[in-house]
Amino acid sequence: MRIGLVTEGGYPYASGDGTLWCERLVRGLGQHEFDLYALSRSRRQEEDGWVPLPRQVGRVRTAPLWGTEDTGARHGRRARRRFAEYYGELAAVLCATGTAGQTGRAGQTGRVGRTGRAGQGAPAAWGARGGRAVWAGQDGTGPAGRSDDEADRFAYALYGLAELARDTGGGLAGALRSESAVRALEHACRAPGAHREAREARVPDLLGVAVHLEHALRPLTLDWYGDDGLGAADLCHTAGGGTAALPGLLARHFCDVPLLVTEYGAPLRAHHLAATAARTAPAVRSLLAAFHARLAAEVYRQAAVITHGNAHTRRWQERCGADRARLRTVPPGMDATPFAEAGEAGGGAGASGARGVGGTGGSGGAGARTRAHGADTLVWTGRVEPAKDLVSLLHAFAEVRWEHPGARLRIVATAAPDGHEAADYLAHCKALAAQLFPYEAEGPHTVGENPVAFEEVGGPEVPALADAYASGAVVVLSSVVEGFPSGLVEAMFSGCATVSTDVGAVVEVIGGTGLVVPPRNPRALGEACVALLRDPERRARLGAAARARALELFTVERNIAAFHSIYLEVVSRCPVRRVVLDDSGAPLPFAAPAESHLAGPPGFPGPPDRRTGPATRHPGTAAPGPSVAAPARTAPSWAAAAPGRTPTRRPATEAAR
Incomplete structure (x- = not known):
């Protein structure tokens, strides 16, 4: 199978967290293909280069979480209105006291932070309208205003920003640091029902929160979620929670790729300790803690399986809303x-x-x-x-x-x-x-x-x-x-x-x-x-x-065997349904048979070696060290598409009809 492995500040970089266990995992599962999606934390980490990559790594795509990125894109009135709506809803959720209905999203008018009564009808559900995420009533006939469930409100804002970034070509970094974002945060902090720490926030505090949110939400602006990225994977495995799991969430949202989350620590606890050590202002610490808690809850809600290394991490996951039925204990593998x-x-x-x-x-x-x-x-x-x-x-x-x-x-x-x-x-x-x-x-x-x-x-x-x-x-x-x-x-x-x-x-x-x-x-x-x-x-x-x-x-062998079993479990229960059409629009069955991704006996031609081409890297990333090129492999003739046909991925909305 093809695995999309997402890391933050780790593998394949030579320096960082979790580099060793990720490298052992990739090298130990040679029967699978791996595409690496790495988020770097500093320029120095990128300059240190990569560790040597094994044959089963198909491609590497990187993006920085440091520095300031602004593509200079200018958005039209409709895009600005959508951004104000989604970002305002995100800010309102972060400032909420935890009681449903005290603060809420304005209606579909685009005004930010307006308070009102929660909908009294049936529970809200997700729907789609014109390529945008919208709230719908239980019958799905129209918008139902606001939901009492703050987790759903956070998801609405998060996926709405992701869809806006995709529609505008990823030019969302400037908007996340703009005056409109700061004003939305200020409006939410001053709204009735905001908690005490949020009401005490001053302009410097709001500027700091906006900068942190821009860094944390930067994966929304990446072009990793198409058919040439995570959308082509059979499984997305994120080596960590928080921002590292955000690409996996979007692959799940856009392409229905199952998500596996591995945490060998408690990211929320690490954030609390780092904020305390940095002597962050109480208002900033409270708003950022609310964001990371909501993000962790959404990651656990969407993940097919969540793995941890010990009971201490499992208790943190359960406290953040993880379902016990999806939790698996996989101790870290160590070389004996x-x-x-x-x-x-x-x-x-x-x-x-x-x-x-x-x-x-x-x-x-x-x-x-x-x-x-x-x-x-x-x-x-x-x-x-x-x-x-x-x-x-x-x-x-x-x-x-x-x-x-x-x-x-x-x-x-x-x-x-x-x-x-x-x-x-x-x-x-x-x-x-x-x-x-x-x-x-x-x-x-x-x-x-x-x-x-x-x-x-x-x-x-x-x-x-x-x-x-x-x-x-x-x-x-x-x-x-x-x-x-x-x-x-x-x-x-x-x-x-x-x-x-x-x-x-x-x-x-x-x-x-x-x-x-x-x-x-x-x-x-x-x-x-x-x-x-x-x-x-x-x-x-x-x-x-x-x-x-x-x-x-x-041992390392025990760790690798456990993840191999989990991979098979997730893919068998949550397979990616891909409908391929020929040039006339008719379904093309068996265009990409499962056998093309299975390891065969010695001498059996496996999947094509996609490492012959250059890896996709951020311009500031240092190239990996020299390595011996692996001999090219070709797929069997029966695994290739029929001549004269151009396979394309059918949209999910059409596939469901």
Whole structure:
């Protein structure tokens, strides 16, 4: 089948979020064709270029979400009236207090933000009139005014703007940043029934909201939704919610392409945290939160299947209105190969007590078990930042040293501190470690050393991350905020016993193969570590069970197999109905048989290789790195259209007759 994969700030760019799992997914499903639709977040990301693309990637189309785009298009009176109507309805929904009927859309006169009574008739439904989205009563005979359902009002405004952008050739960016947009926001904020934060919005706040909405709604202006884009896909898979899912929504709206949404985090939660960290004004934060919440609800309502990586993300999805029947749990796939040697050797250095020696020996590989004091060493790995709560870990280690004087702690950073806040936090932790644990020496003629070591992956002591896990008896996770604990899964691959705080998806990942304590509780964390340091047999049992659980649930192969099954499920339940006509207007059955997109036995001619032509990129996007061109493939003769006929896609309205 042909998959339209939509990403935001990720694959195929070399830098970004979710690049690794998307690349593994595309490479692992070689029996399918992939068309990539990438939204970039910065000029630097585009200048960094792309990762090498596999053979099954047909084409790549990119668009920026950064900078200012204005095609200079000038709209006529009718287009301006339609824009005022749709944008005014969008603003009214964002400013509504949540009670149906308090604010509403004006009638079909085009006046923005006028309040009135909600329709008292039958529930509203979608209809079409002259190529435009309109409200219709239950009988579909005419407009029914406004709907009590704010979700439907938001959808009306969103799809109305999308249809306006398509009718005007995509020239909507200027209108979204225009004075008319700001006036519509101001009118909605001053209308009766607007919530308190919206009423307090000032002109600078409204300008900021308009700019953010223009960036978030920029996918409406793209030309990705025709027969030469997402409309030709059998399935649209969006690697994220929010703005990344907007192209999938429009492909669903215009071309009836089924939508699959994958979220390995909570976009709405991330937006709230980012707005709080940026010290955004309360009015701006409230209006943007309302927009992202409404967009998430519409994405979940239209998606055929919604996947998540853990129960924490699933709870956010359900809170935003996702139907439980459409939710699927697909844990992120991680590569277990780098940790195979450590895991097969029987866990960390102290997993077998005083034995402390692995199968290979030495000091450079993941199987090295001869590091000093390995059986008494605690290991922490990850990015050094306040959310990891290393302060509590250091205080917990003080409890461990009191009960187990020979214990040592290795804090291994997987990356350099990102920003001044992380660097200051690392310096604070080092100062606290020096204060809590002064340098100690074993005798009067030996050099003293601190039992706490701060190291980085790639240094002389830790050449690779697997070496860190192999050198310790217990791996500790002390976070107060955590999504999917990838470091914990790596420790499980290595066969290590673990002590973790009960945050995020930790309990779901660890199961019963490790100890879990409350967050911000140094005494409980220290007692759990001491219990494992004193019981090597228990460490060995927990490490073996953790490795077996990780290999069963969290491998790349398991992730790819799950998505392959979901692809087949979605396409079988929601097939795209395409009616092809010949030059005389008669239906042309079997013009594009399903066999033309199926992988056959070795030597069987597959679908044509569409990578021979140049990929469609935004002008500011750097070209991908050099790669070896794949040999061209041709479709079988029976899969081609009959000679002398020009297949065209029949409009959806005609196909329904």
